[in-house]
Amino acid sequence: MRRTAVWDLPVRVTHWLLVVLIPFSWWSATHDQLPWHRRSGYTILGLLVFRLIWGFLGSPTARFSQFLRGPRGVVAYLRGKVAPIMGHNPLGGWSVVAMLAVLAGQVALGLFSVDEDSVEAGPLSKFLSFDASRAVAHLHAKLFWILVGLIGLHIAAIGVYALRRRNLLGPMISGAAPVAEGAEAMPVAPAWRVFPAAAIAGAVAWFVAHGLKI
Amino acid sequence: MSRSKVFGPLLVCAVVLLAGGSVAAGLTGGEAAKARIDHMKGQGAAMKAIGEQLKSGAPDLALVKAQAAKLEVSSKELTSWFPAGSGQGVYAKSKALPVIWTDHARFLEKAAALRTAAAKLNADAQAGNAGAIGADLKATGAACKGCHESFEAKDKT
Numbered sequence: 001m002r003r004t005a006v007w008d009l010p011v012r013v014t015h016w017l018l019v020v021l022i023p024f025s026w027w028s029a030t031h032d033q034l035p036w037h038r039r040s041g042y043t044i045l046g047l048l049v050f051r052l053i054w055g056f057l058g059s060p061t062a063r064f065s066q067f068l069r070g071p072r073g074v075v076a077y078l079r080g081k082v083a084p085i086m087g088h089n090p091l092g093g094w095s096v097v098a099m100l101a102v103l104a105g106q107v108a109l110g111l112f113s114v115d116e117d118s119v120e121a122g123p124l125s126k127f128l129s130f131d132a133s134r135a136v137a138h139l140h141a142k143l144f145w146i147l148v149g150l151i152g153l154h155i156a157a158i159g160v161y162a163l164r165r166r167n168l169l170g171p172m173i174s175g176a177a178p179v180a181e182g183a184e185a186m187p188v189a190p191a192w193r194v195f196p197a198a199a200i201a202g203a204v205a206w207f208v209a210h211g212l213k214i
Numbered sequence: 215m216s217r218s219k220v221f222g223p224l225l226v227c228a229v230v231l232l233a234g235g236s237v238a239a240g241l242t243g244g245e246a247a248k249a250r251i252d253h254m255k256g257q258g259a260a261m262k263a264i265g266e267q268l269k270s271g272a273p274d275l276a277l278v279k280a281q282a283a284k285l286e287v288s289s290k291e292l293t294s295w296f297p298a299g300s301g302q303g304v305y306a307k308s309k310a311l312p313v314i315w316t317d318h319a320r321f322l323e324k325a326a327a328l329r330t331a332a333a334k335l336n337a338d339a340q341a342g343n344a345g346a347i348g349a350d351l352k353a354t355g356a357a358c359k360g361c362h363e364s365f366e367a368k369d370k371t
Contacts (some may be wrong), residue, residue, distance in 0.1 A: 007227050071255075101361040114258075114262060116358075116362065117258070117259060117261065117358040117359045117362065118259075118261030118265055118355065118358075119352070119355035119356070119358070119359060121262065121265060121266075125262070126266045126269075129259065130255060130258045130259035130262045131255060131259075134258070138369070141369065197219045211269070214270070
């Protein structure tokens with residue numbers, strides 16, 4: 001079978017950085033490494049902003065407009081009434097959005113959190129009382145397990161496809177997947193677009209990390 | 215001598231001992247625990263307020279002085295917030311571990327460390343010694359944490 005590009009490099013780099021940083025964030029929080037926890041969170045914030053922008057500027061499989069389908073599209077897919085899809089299928093697309101949304105919520109809660117000794121404080125905790133920041137910190141600890149649940153489903157889905165002899169892991173590493181003869185190749189987004197997207201993402205993360213002050 | 219004749223006085227002794235601590239503060243164990251949590255929150259709020267001033271780039275020294283003074287006073291009262299019989303189990307929200315009372319000497323040692331740190335923080339704040347306040351605040355936070363690590367139940371979340 002012919003192989004063609006399915007995930008562009010920015011999508012893959014964003015994905016694998018999250019794979020590293022989410023467990024690292026958990027580890028640093030549970031091992032008293034809050035300065036590292038904060039840095040990890042700011043980096044994740046930057047990655048989320050980048051991914052959001054890339055969802056409009058990126059290659060077709062990166063774009064929200066390409067992979068987000070209404071309920072009918074999801075049902076049709078589940079009934080197997082859809083032609084093979086390059087990139088996220090209608091159900092997988094929503095799973096990606098759910099993971100990104102919970103991760104964004106998790107970052108937001110972290111920014112407003114403070115530890116019980118007020119030694120470690122998120123850069124936006126100054127906008128809340130000590131009590132409210134503590135309540136947010138408890139939510140931050142709880143929402144993590146929802147994120148873990150969604151990631152668990154994501155990994156389980158990859159396992160199910162593997163049992164059905166469809167390799168989803170390889171393409172997320174190499175970027176290429178086998179396609180049927182005659183299928184059109186995906187037009188990969190020009191590399192220069194990474195620069196404005198990364199610049200905006202970096203600036204937003206920096207601004208938030210500094211407590212919304214320049 | 216029947217068992218109940220021994221047990222009765224023992225029970226009275228135990229009740230008196232337990233109540234003794236609480237009576238000293240004029241509160242029941244549950245009330246003491248609830249009041250303690252509020253006091254602790256007050257200390258957390260003071261720590262947070264000072265930390266925010268230091269990070270702001272243009273600290274409001276009057277605010278730092280007031281909060282540092284509050285911390286020094288409350289650090290001196292802290293051991294009185296822990297009457298016997300006010301720990302975990304007496305009040306649902308309390309995370310005060312029994313070891314506070316079974317290893318009371320170590321608890322008092324940690325409380326003394328907080329008093330020392332909070333006193334230095336307040337002295338530097340009142341003297342307007344802005345350069346030292348940051349390190350003092352860190353030391354005070356470390357003292358809070360040092361005690362919590364040993365004597366407070368971990369959050370389950």
